[in-house]
Amino acid sequence: MSRIRTRFAPSPTGFLHIGSLRTVLFAYLIAKSNDGDLILRIEDTDQSRKVKGAKKSLTNILDWIGIKFDEGPGIIRGATNAAHANGEDVGDFGPYVQTERLDIYKKYADQLINEGKAYRCFCTPERLAKMREDQQAKKLPPRYDRRCRDLGQNEIEKNLKNNKPFVIRQKMPKTAEVIAHDELRGDIKFESSDLEDHVLIKSSGIPTYQFANVVDDHTMEISHVLRGEEWIPSFPKNILLYKAFAWTPPKFIHMPLTLNKGGGKLSKRQGDVSVEDYKKKGYLPEALINFSALSGWHPKGDNEIFSLSELVGEFKIKDMGISPSVFDIEKLDYLNGYYIRKMEIEKLVGLCMPFLEKNLSKTTDNRPQTTEYIKKVVALEQERLKRLDEIGDLTEFFFLDKLDYPAELLVWKKMEASEVKPNLELIIKLLEKIPDKNWTDDSIEEGIISYLKAKDLKLGNYLWPMRVALTGRQASPGPFEVAEVLGKDVSLKRLKSASIK
RNA sequence: GGCGCCAUCGUCUAACGGUUAGGACGUCAGGUUUUCAUCCUGGUAAUCGGGGUUCGAUUCCCCGUGGCGUCACCA
Secondary structure, three states: OOOOEEEEOOOOOOOOEHHHHHHHHHHHHHHHOOOOEEEEOEOOOOHHHOOOOHHHHHHHHHHHHOOOOOEEOOOOOOOOOHHHOOOOOEOOOOOOEHHHOHHHHHHHHHHHHHOOOEEEEOOOHHHHHHHHHHHHHOOOOOOOOOOOOOOOHHHHHHHHHOOOOOEEEEOOOOOOEEEEEEOOOEEEEEEHHHOOOOEEEOOOOOEOHHHHHHHHHHHOOOOEEEEEHHHHHHHHHHHHHHHHHOOOOOEEEEEOOEEOOOOOEOOHHHOOOEHHHHHHOOOOHHHHHHHHHHOOEOOOOOOOOOOHHHHHHHOOHHHEOOOOEEOOHHHHHHHHHHHHHHOOHHHHHHHHHHHHHHHHOOOOOOHHHOHHHHHHHHHHHHHHOOOHHHHHHHHHHHOOOOOOOOHHHHOOOOOOHHHHHHHHHHHHHHHHOOOHHHOOHHHHHHHHHHHHHHOOOOHHHHHHHHHHHHHOOOOOOOHHHHHHHHOHHHHHHHHHHHHHO
């Protein structure tokens, strides 16, 4: 069996679409589960969509995700991906940027012209536009009328001499059944009469996606082409091109689309579609990868938690699905929370720091600025975090000089408002008895609970007001652990100011 | 509209043609000596419709319906 080589071929639009993430992931998994290679190729044939710095931001985000390429362009200077760190192409099949391969496309296009399988078309865009309009008015499918398909040699020479701009179009068979084979979906049949003599090379000399893609995949010896199902309509054109060149096509896998909640295509305007957006919100690469894998692939057993390397071991093409799936943000949140809970506290603190900045400016006290304090704070909220960006609001009360909350919040369930004051005073008394050096979660709990139990008092009547006085919140970590982190002085201060109200 | 892809709980999905149609997320209920969260237990909920083929269809075939994609010198 020849070597498995897959590729990821994005256009440099400046961000990585969440749907594309799944495509790279699967390309990576197919390659790596077969000891093969993953190639990065930049498809920048659309000049109008080109975004400056796009290639770099693309590689950066892929690095962050943890997907490494075996081959690709060297524009990635500065990226942490070691293979590209020196800024040179990696691999023997370069260049890996399409606009740097123009002479290659020209050579192959000329070959098709010489063999009578493609032709120059001198029709102006205006004529084409008008033709389409007329066809649509007559309710006919808009299709190039092949006016230049059989131009005489003389006329061609004349046009060329006059420097008339032209595109190169492929000659489609007039009538033939085209069978395109998808690894997951089986044979898909098309009628060549439904196909247009599509453009291979634009008048600018730049190839279309359809042409560049086929030439590149073949010359780069790609074994498996992974792409979205939106490409199925042009699948027969690709196959016909491989036929025209007498090349063996690679294996094709069309991935099902990812839809939004409403069932439509995931698009930029209706929310977050770029991986960068998810990163900003505090989603972890582990969660994004696990989630993406689960959409379109299913493991053998019941376990659904997989790291990237576990996926490599587990992945099989035949376990991929073909029906479109709705992007379920709640499951992503669950997975993200899961990975946050499993994370080492030191690492979590590091990731949370950017989201904590605004809290640090809310205190005049220096103590809460220490890494030791921040670590304790984050640890208390770890099990509550679904996204990193929630850490700011969740922990705000740890940094405030003065809490601001409605006094009624101190009253628990059906306890009388008048009980709050004496109950808090009792708590204060108990806390004051605890020596500074014993100010820990456990001994605070011991000191309070044992007393309350001995007197047969209702825990909630004391612990709720205590917790609210310390946090000012309806929901928070427990009162003892909060008290420990806050420290004796701050805790007592908060309890006293609450009891005064 | 032409062409094409797809169709199992609300969502992601599993099920050699034979299962009480399984799991996960969500949701609901209970428990985990105070809230929230975590964790545990339990419940809820699905094979689009109609024809075939078969002793037997979620599964195979056809038709319908629905959803989606695509019809450029964009990818």
